[in-house]
Amino acid sequence: MSDRLPGFSTLAVHAGAQPDPTTGARATPIYQTTSFVFNDADHAASLFGLQAFGNIYTRIGNPTNAVLEERVAALEGGTAALAVASGHAAQVVVLQQLLQPGDEFIAARKLYGGSINQFTHAFKSFGWNVVWADPDDIASFERAVTPRTKAIFIESIANPAGSITDIEAISTVARKAGVPLIVDNTLASPYLIRPIDHGADIVVHSLTKFLGGHGNSLGGIIVDAGTFDWSTGGKYPMLSEPRPEYHGIRLQETFGNFAFAIACRVLGLRDLGPALSPFNAFMILTGIETLPLRMQKHCDNAKAVAEYLAGHPAVASVSYAGLPSDKYNQLARKYAPKGAGAVFTFSLKGGYDAGVNLVSKLQLFSHLANVGDTRSLVIHPASTTHSQLDDAAKITSGAGPDVVRLSVGIEDKEDLIADLEQALGA
Amino acid sequence: MNHDAYPDNYIRGILNSVKSIAMVGASPVNVRPSYFAFKYLAQRGYDMIPINPGHVGKELLGKPFVASLSDIGRPVDMIDIFRNSSHIMPVIEEALTLDPLPKVIWMQLGARDDAAAAKAEAVGIKVVMNRCPKIEYGRLSSEISWMGVNSRTLSSKRAPAPTQGMRLSLNRMSVGGGDTAASDRAAKNKSEQS
Numbered sequence: 001m002s003d004r005l006p007g008f009s010t011l012a013v014h015a016g017a018q019p020d021p022t023t024g025a026r027a028t029p030i031y032q033t034t035s036f037v038f039n040d041a042d043h044a045a046s047l048f049g050l051q052a053f054g055n056i057y058t059r060i061g062n063p064t065n066a067v068l069e070e071r072v073a074a075l076e077g078g079t080a081a082l083a084v085a086s087g088h089a090a091q092v093v094v095l096q097q098l099l100q101p102g103d104e105f106i107a108a109r110k111l112y113g114g115s116i117n118q119f120t121h122a123f124k125s126f127g128w129n130v131v132w133a134d135p136d137d138i139a140s141f142e143r144a145v146t147p148r149t150k151a152i153f154i155e156s157i158a159n160p161a162g163s164i165t166d167i168e169a170i171s172t173v174a175r176k177a178g179v180p181l182i183v184d185n186t187l188a189s190p191y192l193i194r195p196i197d198h199g200a201d202i203v204v205h206s207l208t209k210f211l212g213g214h215g216n217s218l219g220g221i222i223v224d225a226g227t228f229d230w231s232t233g234g235k236y237p238m239l240s241e242p243r244p245e246y247h248g249i250r251l252q253e254t255f256g257n258f259a260f261a262i263a264c265r266v267l268g269l270r271d272l273g274p275a276l277s278p279f280n281a282f283m284i285l286t287g288i289e290t291l292p293l294r295m296q297k298h299c300d301n302a303k304a305v306a307e308y309l310a311g312h313p314a315v316a317s318v319s320y321a322g323l324p325s326d327k328y329n330q331l332a333r334k335y336a337p338k339g340a341g342a343v344f345t346f347s348l349k350g351g352y353d354a355g356v357n358l359v360s361k362l363q364l365f366s367h368l369a370n371v372g373d374t375r376s377l378v379i380h381p382a383s384t385t386h387s388q389l390d391d392a393a394k395i396t397s398g399a400g401p402d403v404v405r406l407s408v409g410i411e412d413k414e415d416l417i418a419d420l421e422q423a424l425g426a
Numbered sequence: 427m428n429h430d431a432y433p434d435n436y437i438r439g440i441l442n443s444v445k446s447i448a449m450v451g452a453s454p455v456n457v458r459p460s461y462f463a464f465k466y467l468a469q470r471g472y473d474m475i476p477i478n479p480g481h482v483g484k485e486l487l488g489k490p491f492v493a494s495l496s497d498i499g500r501p502v503d504m505i506d507i508f509r510n511s512s513h514i515m516p517v518i519e520e521a522l523t524l525d526p527l528p529k530v531i532w533m534q535l536g537a538r539d540d541a542a543a544a545k546a547e548a549v550g551i552k553v554v555m556n557r558c559p560k561i562e563y564g565r566l567s568s569e570i571s572w573m574g575v576n577s578r579t580l581s582s583k584r585a586p587a588p589t590q591g592m593r594l595s596l597n598r599m600s601v602g603g604g605d606t607a608a609s610d611r612a613a614k615n616k617s618e619q620s
């Protein structure tokens with residue numbers, strides 16, 4: 001019982017899980033149930049009033065999901081987490097706690113195309129106004145701050161081009177503005193980058209990608225760093241003011257440094273409803289046990305593939321932060337010394353047509369709209385994930401018409417290179 | 427004691443050894459944090475004494491309210507203070523007149539008074555500040571994991587299913603305070619500003 005710090009791989013296998021109290025089952029059971037019986041009326045009232053720890057209904061919490069939550073909280077170094085149905089659901093639930101209609105949040109312009117759409121269109125209809133800033137120009141974040149700014153949102157490694165964001169610099173801007181920094185850590189996973197160590201207040205993930213890692217289950221998660229003081233100035237009434245939904249509880253006062261995670265659960269998930277299936281939670285948990293092994297292999301393969309492509313005559317440019325010549329290599333060395341991730345883009349001298357041709361000729365790489373699978377994946381963002389953006393926005397988000405995105409899997413790298421060789425050569 | 431980051435063994439030792447807890451500022455209003463903590467600690471088997479001069483003559487979950495620490499009339503192991511930082515010192519001064527002295531003085535989430543803590547520590551009393559004993563008990567037993575909280579403990583042992591009124595084992599392997607270091611740092615910065 002010494003206070004010894006277990007390493008990341010130990011946490012990836014053990015955190016949050018223990019043998020099932022009832023059966024002794026060692027793997028985390030799938031608690032495939034909608035609801036949980038109460039001991040008596042008082043127990044029920046205590047649970048509903050948030051006075052006791054325990055399960056009520058799977059839309060609010062589930063024991064399988066709770067293991068996943070604690071595991072990711074431990075891996076990220078957060079105080080608590082909340083699992084939800086998808087990465088996009090995580091983003092809605094987080095911002096619902098922070099923004100009132102008419103408020104603003106600042107987002108990095110380089111983001112997953114689906115997030116750009118969600119922020120631009122869906123959130124606008126809630127009255128949440130996104131203000132874009134350029135992650136390569138920190139001052140653009142400072143300039144974007146107004147009295148209505150409630151949060152800053154960035155990706156640690158940005159989809160699609162794998163560029164690295166200077167989290168510490170942007171966290172300084174957030175701290176000065178008195179707003180939390182939200183980091184989407186999907187493409188890095190906590191194995192490569194732990195944004196909380198660099199000043200993030202909230203971390204979100206699409207668990208669908210590297211954390212689940214096998215391309216079989218959607219999921220999302222919100223991690224509370226426990227670092228933000230929600231009580232100042234009534235700026236975050238969901239956390240600081242008495243909540244009528246809970247007879248006047250103030251969440252920050254009651255739950256301290258994990259109040260944000262509780263708010264997401266009892267005001268977000270409970271009322272908006274994007275609950276994660278316990279089956280998906282089980283699949284994702286199983287994936288996380290091998291995260292350190294997979295992630296290292298993903299990165300090593302990605303580097304080998306990027307180096308190969310950089311030397312190929314048909315390739316105009318490769319955007320991979322792990323290459324010493326890359327614009328983001330300095331930041332990669334600082335933030336992701338174990339590897340710069342496995343999602344990156346390259347452009348072909350032959351432009352749009354060459355991209356389409358390459359995708360159709362590849363035999364091992366699968367042409368689909370996902371990243372972070374064991375399998376290697378390829379896509380042409382301009383015609384798919386980023387197709388709803390206008391041409392200028394495509395280029396600023398790194399998805400111009402000549403760009404192909406890879407998510408490099410954990411196959412043998414020689415086979416991946418051979419596949420690219422035959423598809424590029426012919 | 428470093429009051430910015432307590433080793434789990436320190437908290438575990440306190441929660442494993444104290445039996446009676448006098449809660450200063452216990453509220454009968456069932457959405458107040460003190461009510462939450464009082465009810466939970468009573469359910470986990472602690473001998474709870476509610477202190478609140480405004481409610482003498484009434485009971486909190488079956489325990490009669492007592493006006494002040496001096497009126498308890500029997501030894502208590504721990505005093506848990508649900509008052510703002512600015513109201514801590516008089517409570518500590520009163521606690522130091524008790525005979526025998528309490529073994530532990532605990533200040534709730536958000537409450538911290540380093541000068542008052544130093545006075546208590548000078549006479550051998552253990553002090554915890556800016557923590558909640560309910561949360562710490564839930565964390566070290568991992569019961570709080572049901573809410574997605576990082577318990578910062580690991581165990582490969584099969585624990586009994588918790589039932590009403592049961593004492594839970596707090597003797598799980600600790601991951602140490604380090605994995606929520608960011609949160610501890612933020613709390614420290616805040617206490618330095620205020």
Ligand SMILES: Cc1ncc(COP(=O)(O)O)c(C=O)c1O
Nearest residue numbers: 086087088112159186206208219
């Ligand atoms: C960086 C990033 N964030 C968020 C998402 C959205 O996640 P989900 O598809 O699980 O809703 C994705 C999905 O591609 C992503 O790549």
